[in-house]
Amino acid sequence: MRRLFLCTAFLATATQVAAQVKPAPATPPATPPATPPATAPAATPAATPAPAAPAQAAKAVEPSKSEFRVGGFIGSGERSYDRANNVNTATGQIRGVEILLRGSGAGLYFRSLSGTFGKKGSTTNALQPTIISADARILLFAPTFTVFGGVGKRCVCGPPDKIYDVGMAGVSSTVNIGGSGLRTYISGAFLVAPDNSKPATSGSSSKVKLSNGLEGEAAVFYRHPSIPLFLTVGYRTEIFTGKTATTTLPEEVRGLRVGAGIQFGGH
Amino acid sequence: MLLVAVTLAAPGVVRAQATPIDDLIRLSTDAFNDLNYKKADSVARSVLQLSAATPAQRARAQMVIAASAYPDDPAAQKREAALATLKQLVKANFSLKLPQELTWAGLDSLLDEAKRTTFALQVSAEKRQTAVGVDGTAKIHVKSNRTGLFRVVIAAKSGNDVAVVDSLVSVREGDITFKVMRDDAPIFTSGDYSITLTGVESGGRGDTVTVQFSLKADAPPIEFMKAATKMDSTMLLKTRSGRSGARSIIPALLVGGTAIGLSSLHPEGNLATKAVADSKGTAVGSVLMLSTIIAGFTDHGRPIPANIAANKVAGEVFQKSIADALAENRRRITEYKTVLTFDMEAK
DSSP, X not given: OHHHHHHHXXXXXXXXHHHHHSOOOOOOOSOOOSSOOOOXXXXXXXXXXXXXXXXXXXXXXXXXXXXXXXXXXXXXXXXXXXXXXXXXXXXXXXXXXXXXXXXXXXEEEEEEEEEEESBTTOSSSBOOOEEEEEEEEEEESOTTSEEEEEEEEEEEEOSSOEEEEEEEEEEEEEEEOTTSSEEEEEEEEEEEEEOOOXXXXXXXXXXXXXXXXXXXXXXXXXXXXXXXXXXXXXXXXXXXXXXXXXXXXXEEEEEEEEEEEEEXXXX | OHHHHHHTTOXXXXXXXOHHHHHHHHHHHHHHHXXXXXXXXXXXXXXXXXXXXXXXXXXXXXXXXXXXXXXXXXXXXXXXXXXXXXXXXXHTOTTOOOOTTTOOHHHHHXXXXXXXXXXXXXXXXXXXXXXXXXXXXXXXXXXXXXXXXXXXXXXXXXXXXXXXXXXEEEEEEEEEEEESEETTEESOOSXXXXXXXXXXXXXXXXXXXXXXXXXXXXXXXXXXXXXXXXXXXXGOOOSBOOOOGGGGHHXXXXXXXXXXXXXXXXXXXXXXXXXXXXXXXXXXXXXXXXXXHHHHHHOOOOBOHHHHHXXXXXXXXXXXXXXXXXXXXXXXXHTOEEEEEEETTOO
């Protein structure tokens, strides 16, 4: 909880900064003269027609509040878990797809990923269970400060398989760096999953355990203003402590995340 | 005679009243009719001495001189002198006819001989000619008794700037037509011009006749609209917002710092104590931070569509103002009028 609090505070600070980074309206030039500079002698009876004064200065085009993004990503990272006081770490890859659809004040986000870590038969990089997860989130408020909540499933595919029904809540912030096409993105979410495993013995009334975790991500997205394709590079960490009535299995998955896809709006 | 001479000493007065010269001509004509040929010749020659005499008055005086040199009294006839005078007369007016009170059959025959043996021409022009636009022209009609080359030179009386040089080749009669504008500018400026028309007879003899007369031009300068050559840049609005620049530093620190922080985030338990931070996190965080800062400082700002559109409109208005000025100037050129008033009597 302490980490979640810190993460949330971090994002709140980012949101405040984002507001400052918003492009300032262009400063209008001095009021144009009613007539152009004299290019003809005063004696000339017909003076040069005065060009019409342009409209008053307007604001810069704001980033589109609507956005549609479909992309895939691949992560190179590592997974560690602690079983019976024995910490096991393996490197591997996470692949996934994500879809974002948002309007001015709300949106939807879907993500599916799967990660494999370690190699079969390796002693230094032993094969670990495959991690598969999928979630759907509802996004609220503007991209610079978004609160989201969602549900998903997370499978630590054994054997034996352990599937968690995960609920999540968090905040994220997307900041456009002027008109460069680059955006920074940070997000943090708290994960919680009730233990839905069957009791070992029928009729036992053990207390329901809640698995919990944190997920954080920091990334930059680049999209050329005239090409609806984006590239992203970032770092993602997910820590999760799976709990059952009898076991506690802490794990962490972290690593580099690169991706690309199609994006409309958002800039 | 002295009184007449004194009276004629003031040319302005003489031109205004003209009576004294006409009186002299009448006096010489009366003397001719009184058969006093010597006096007639003398008085007529005194007219030729007067600079104020018009070409018509000079021609009349020369007629009296020719008639006095070839009267019907054989004893008083000086045929060669009369013929020479008549040749001078017909050179610039080959259709000349002697007035009834001066001539007789013998003098008419001598005039015919003069016309036959002299290269003579006659120049005429419509007194007031108005030429419009760049293609507007004026013309001088030339008629000769023989084929020749005719060349006209029109020069300003003040300054002698030559305005027009034109010619006709191998013709006996024709119009010398000249434009009054050149390179979209009027050739003439308002003022007096002298026209010298020289005829050169074709063939071996090559007699030359020069006729001079005057032209008054009414040609005010064209007042062109001034078209601006460069758009006033102060009229243009900014087309982009300010660059992100230093404002990108804090987001850069946040995204980079978050990546670094996430790399050392661990769950509670042994992982918090035994697992080490991912070294890639620091590298990735640094890349995110640097790329954000670079993007911020290379940012040119966001486009401002309304201002871009306004500038486009201003540019179009500017271009239109130029086009309008050019069109107006073209109209002024095409409608420009030069009025030429020919005075065939004045040199």
